[in-house]
Amino acid sequence: MHENEISQIVFDSGLKIHRNLGPGLLESAYEECLFYELSKTGLLIEKQKAMPLVYENVRLDIGYRLDLMVxxxxxxxxxxxxxxxDVHLAQVLTYLKLSGCRLGLLINFNTKLFKNGYKRILNGDVAL
Structure with a gap:
């Protein structure tokens, strides 16, 4: 499945959650709900995935964790x-670099309109 198709599924799932729960809950609640919704699609979903930093060919497990990887x-x-x-954007860009993934989605559920909190971030100059 292409990244754009995955992105649309994530958007639709997030929109469903936002319509049902609205803004104002803790980040962990939205993460669990999004994990649940995405799990129902049959896609491979990894939650709180450890992401090591490799420095000079040495793997350093320093505590980076991805919320979700699809x-x-x-x-x-x-x-x-x-x-x-900007720090939120930089964090996603770092995760993209460490993971080798091409697309990151930064989703802020604490918005009146869901679409205003949904950001697509590309790894480098890769066009999707």
Missing amino acids: ERKVIIDVKSCESLN
Whole structure:
């Protein structure tokens, strides 16, 4: 399955959750709900996946964890904050680099309209 197809499934699942629960819950609640919804699709979903840092060919397990990874192709970083900022974007870009994935989705559920909290982030100059 292509990253764009996965992205659409994630968007639809997130929208369903947002319509049912609205903004204001903890990040962990949205993450669990999104994991549940995506699991129902039959896609491979990994939750709280450890992501090591490799430095000079040495694997360093320093505690990086991806919220969700779909089909080993798309990273999802779930937020529930007042607004997204540059550090959130940098975090997803780092996860993309460490994982080798091409697409990251930064989702802030604490918005009035779900689409305003949904951001697609590409790894480098890869066009999808």
